[in-house]
Amino acid sequence: MELFYDILKQLIRIPSVVGSEQPFFMFIKRELEERAIKVEYYDGVLVAKGERPHSGYISAHADRHGLVCTGHNEFQYAAFIAKNKADLTGDSNSEQLLHNFTARFVAERVQAYQPYSGTYLGLGAIKDAFLCERRNNIIFKIDGFDYLTPGMPIAFMDKLDIKDDLISAQLDNVISVAMIIYMYAIGYQGTAFFTASEEAGRSWRFLLEWFRRFDIKTDELLVLDTSPYPTLEELRSIDIVLRHRDSNAVFRSPLKNKIKKIALKEKINFNFKDTYLKNKMQKNNAVRSLGTTELGRLIFATKGEIQGTTLQIPTIGYHTVNETTTKRAVESMIKVLQKLYIS
Template sequence: MEQFYDILKQLIRIPSVVGAEHSFFMFVKRELEELGVKVEYYDGVLVAKGDEPTSGYMSAHADRHGLICTGHNEFQYAAFIAKNRADLTGDSNSEQLLHSFTTRFVDEKVQAYEPWSGSYLGLGVIKDAFLCERRNNIIFKVDGFDYLFPGTPIAFVDKLEIQDDLISAQLDNVISVAIIIYMYHLGYKGTSFFTASEEAGKSWRFLLEWFRRFDISTDELLVLDTSPYDTIEDINALDIVLRNRDANAVFRSGLKNKIKNIAIEEQIRYHFKDAYLKNKMSQTNTKKSLGTTELGRLIKATKGQIQGTTLQLPTIGYHTVNETTSIKAVESMIKVLKKLYIDI
């Protein structure tokens, strides 16, 4: 796994704020082309093709949360500024989570970068963060960035922390990108997608455009991501997270049962997130969203022409630079993918 962690450590250092993913895409492109993988770049999606492109379809979003300069000394949360907003209405789990924790951003170090080249533009520190009801967004006060122009992306300064059997960083969703690159090292020969603007609810559109461009459909699209939980006990009791559905669609793919069977065979602990959430709601007598995924939006938009399932890592500290998962969970996900695509 040393090679995997080397890949992950490098990727974490490359900023990839929602809407400003280009320099990160270029880094991923180089890493894959060095392995002899064919890489094509389209609007909002980087597509990697191994020697047998139809032998698998994996997807992971490449964007991470960060800030955007929107005026002189004014900074907003990038995913929720008007130009990035897709179908965010204030009721998604991630928005509710975000609005509850404005204080967690205070004293975080951030780095500004040039959106096209990725060139480093300087370091700043968040001094305050508050919810502006009129703009339905978080406004940040940042020391050290009064020279920046509007449109400049600002990423959280981040590095991988490994302690005991846990790893922490802004894992969503750079960890899935690292896993896919590592899979090519191990011999994966299928196709992979790295999408932009998932945190703004837009990535599925770029993916859909690619499938329509080439008149391709599949019922075996596997979307990798992280999945939030409340406590360390929750993630200690779990290795991987599956789904029967999300708020938008039911996942009807043979892949789901294949993964479930591998998990049983390999004694990998799993549960279905939608069933877990429904159970939680019935216990507390509340009604919340089942969560939205890139895949669910895609299935709904294509009326089931594109189908698949999700495979997620359980984490705590969702949407922070201290998002944490277990080493066992990462190894379990890689084991499942190896069984699915390599040790056939």
């Protein structure tokens, strides 16, 4: 696992604010090309191909939450500014959490960078954050960034923290990106997608465009991500997270049962997130969304021509720089990927 954590530590240091992922894409491209993997860059998606590109299709979104300058000394939450949120529907986890976001950001250190080159522009610290009801977004006050012009992205300063059996950072979704690079390092020869703007609900469009560009259909697209849980106790009881469906579509793929069989054989604890959410709603006598995923949107848009399943790592502290999971969960997810695609 030392190689995996080395990859993850490097990736975490590269900013990738939603809408400004170019520097992160270029870093991934270099990492993979150093391993003799062919990499193609299309609008909104970086595509890696091994020697047997049809032997697997794995996807992970590359963007992370952050801020963007929208005026003189004005900074907004990047995923929810008007140019990004056209596809948001109100039922994503991010949107449901919007009203609870503000307090968690105060005192966080941030870095500004050039959106295309990744050139470092300086450090700042968030002094205040408040919800503007008129714009339905969080407005930030940051000391030291009065020279920034509109459009400049601002990423949270981040590093990997490993303590006992837990690892913490802004894991969503850099941990999945690290897993894919690690898989190529140990022998994966299929195709992988790294998508932009998932946190703004747009990534599925880029993925769909790629499949249509080459007239490719599959029922075995595997989408990697993190999945939030409320308590450390629940986190420790789950190793991997699966889904039968989300709010948009039912997941019908042979991959789901393959993963389940691997988990049972390897004594990996798994949880179906949609079942978990349904049980919670029943217990609380409340009706809520089953959540939206990149895959669900893709299945719905293609009327099932593209199908697959999700494989997620359970976390607490969702959408913060202290998002946390267990080492066992990381190892379990990698073991499933190895069994599916290598051994």
